[in-house]
Amino acid sequence: MTQQIYHALGLHMHQPPGNLQLLIEENPFEAEQIMRCYERAVRYANLLQDAAALQVGxxxxxxxxxxxPEIIEKYAPFINIPDMLDRYGKANNIELIGMGYYHPIFPLIPQRDWQEHLVRGKEIVEKAFGRSPTGFWPPEMAFCMEMIPALVEVGYSYVVVDGVHIKPESGILDIYKPYKATYEGKTIAIIPRERDISNAQxxxxxxxxxxxxxxxxxxxxxxxxxxxxxxxxxxxxNGGWFRQMHEQSGFFGHFFTPFIEMIRNNSTSLRSLKLSDYLQEHPPEEEAFVQTGAWNVGNTSGFDLSQWAGSEAQKQAVxxxxxxxDRYWKIVDSGNNLSATGQQFLIEAREWILEGETSCFLFWGDDWVPKLYDRTRPAEALLDRVESELLALTH
Structure with a gap:
């Protein structure tokens, strides 16, 4: 073996608002399957810590x-959630990756909403695990160049994007090295995802x-x-491969553990590592442009955002x-002099708006689009009351 190849394995974890509560009430077995996926990752990372590394977002x-506390109590019969979070925080071979708070499709939502998703997403990682992420995983890998200044401002040093979207200055795409991308004077490291092998994973x-x-x-x-x-x-x-309750037949038993054993006994040239460690030793040198796009999900290639904004109903929802x-930001920009009640209404409307930007409400097609409107309707009702108060103040 003349060459060492570095492998950064990443896992993306997400549930839409209220879903853990809904699952434990309506489908306890599926709820247990999903929760055990979260615990399994840190358990195997600990068991194989001498040779294994994971990125988990x-x-x-x-x-x-x-x-x-209610979720912690309801899932306690099979997983101790606080203990699980503590183990993640202490696992030196797990790189915790940041994400948008409500898992929005950033290129589809207003840019002025980006910062709150980014800041709050980073802050809750710090709260849950006691350490701050330096890398960012765009929800659904939906990325655009305009995101770079916002990511840098919040403190991210690299972002993972699907490799098919990268356009290097040299014109020769090499998805087995990092790049750097610059927008409006701000530069961030770009990590290409290997799409084909990720599909197998x-x-x-x-x-x-x-x-x-x-x-x-x-x-x-x-x-x-x-x-x-x-x-x-x-x-x-997601999928039976990860949710397999017989662990020897699933991802960690059938693939991950024996793969790490191959690393241990030097029967592979691959080595498992954290992305931040690789970037420290091999910082990116070549500039690249990243075209707007996402990963390949459903029947889409990821070269457009049609999985989330392809149908007429999805477009109207966006x-x-x-x-x-925009209504919210116009009120904020007006330099309003709202009462304490009006300010509270504005805060509540803001939360409904951000929650309404959850990608799941668009991803699952027309069936889930009503869930977006379940958030925008109360937001608009609250904004109506705020605007009525502002109108009264001008008379």
Whole structure:
């Protein structure tokens, strides 16, 4: 083995608002399956800590549910959530990744709403785990260049994007190295996700195939002898592969553990690592442009955002959330002199708007779009009352 290949394995974790409560009430077995996925990741990271590393991202709204005393009590029969969070916080071989608080599709929501999702998303990671994320995972990998200044301002040093969207200055795409991207004078490191192998990670694979596939792809990469970074990323709690209750048949038993054993006994040239460690040793040198896009989900390629804004109903829903957000910001910009009650109404409206930007309400097509309106309607009712008060103040 003449070359060492670095593998950064990422898992994305998210549940929409109120979903853990709904699951435990309506489908306790599925609720247990999902919660055990969250615990399993940190348990195996601890068991294999001498050779294994993971990147794990939790949405803010999922962490909010983890911190809810009622959720903690209802899931206690099979998982001790506070203990689980404590173990994540102490696991030096887990890189905790930041996300938007309510898991929004950033390119589809108003830019003025970005900062609150970013700041609150980072703050709740710090609250839940006692440490701050330096890397960012865009919900649904939906990224655009305009996000860079906002990410840098909040303190992120790198962002993971689907490799197919990267356009290097050289014109030669090499998804096995980091790039840097600059927008309005702000620069951030770009980590390309390896789409093909990530698909296998999501649906099911074995360590021997994985090792051979990675090595074959590296051999045909633009710079096979240079340091190679293979970044694979998938959901960590969706699909039978991750939810398999017989652990030896699922992701961690059938793939992850034997793969780490291969690393331990030097039967693979791959090494597991955290992205921040790789970037410290191999900072990006080449500039690249990242076209707006997401990862491949459902029947979409990710080259557009049609999974979330392809149907007429989805488009109208996006327009509605943008319109309601605009109403909120016009009130804020007016330099209002609201009463304490009016200020409280504005705060409550703001929360409904941000929650309404949850990607799930768009992702699941027309069936879930009404859930977005369940948030915009109370927001608009509150804004009506605030605007009535402002109108009265002018007379």
């Amino acid at each position: 939790f949405s803010g709204i999922l962490l909010e549910q983890f911190l809810d 999501e649906s099911g694979t074995d360590p021997v195939w994985f090792d051979r596939e990675v090595c074959q792809k590296i051999a045909h990469s633009p710079a096979p002898d240079a340091p190679r970074l293979v970044t694979t990323w998938s959901d960590g709690e 327009e509605t959330i943008c319109r309601v957000s």
